[in-house]
Amino acid sequence: MEKSYKELLNNITTFIFDVDGVLTDSSVHITSTGEMLRIMNIRDGYAMKAALESGYNICIISGGNNEGIRIRLKNLGLNDIHLASPDKVATFKEYIQLYNINADQVLYMGDDIPDYHVMQLVGLPVCPQDASPEIKAISKYISHKKGGKGAVREIIEQVMKVQGKWHLYYNGKHD
Template sequence: MAKSYKEIMNHITTFIFDVDGVLTDSSVHVTQNGEMLRTMNIRDGFAMKAAVESGYHVCVISGGSSEGVRIRLRNLGITDIHLACPDKVAAFKEYIELYQIKPEEVVYMGDDIPDYHVMQLVGLPACPYDSSPEIREISKYISHKNGGEGAVRDVIEQVMKLQGKWHVYYNGKHD
């Protein structure tokens, strides 16, 4: 019998996220200079920082490239940032090998076809509500939130609550 997503969440040590469509709402605003600006949800950022400070591995793997995104993620304490990544599966395998992480301990949240193959390798493939049909089909957890609108916060908060770390974090008792 297949495990429920809540059973899998009990063993999560690592969160990996795509950027566009997961940390953002898939929109880009293009300036006259050709710079592409993205909007990120502040609550997603709070949850990512909480996860880092609570000892979880947090990684971002994205095909997109933006120095602004890199700076935002670094300010949250995330050090494993793979932007302009042509092969997400290779980046994932290198990452888990580096930190000796078992694939079944990983949540990977993606939203579209470039995330498909890496999502098949993890314990908990997850996606925002507004993800492509192919990604929704293989996801064991579909957030009730859209990309860029709290889907990242949703999955992190659920894992941390199940593991008894969320309330500890926000009560100021974390290390």
């Protein structure tokens, strides 16, 4: 019998997120100089910082490349930021090998076709509410939140609560 996604939350040690459509709402604001601006959710950032401080691994794998995104993620404490990744599966395999992570302990949140193949390799593939139908079809959990609108916070909080770490973090006992 296949485990429910709630049962799989207990095994998660590592979060991997796509950027566009997951950490952002997929919108790109283009300035008159051609610069592409994205909007990220502050609560998603808070949850990623909480997860890092609680000992979870967080990795970003994105096909897009935006220096503003890299700066924002670095400021949250993330070190494993793979932007302009031409092959997400290869990047994923290198990452888990480097840190000796079991793929069954990985939660990957993606939203569109470039995430499809890597999501098939992880223990818990999840997606935002507004993901493509193909991604929804292979996800073991579909967030009630849209990409860039708190989906990352929602899934991190669920994992940390199931593992008894959100309450500890919330009460300031995360030293």
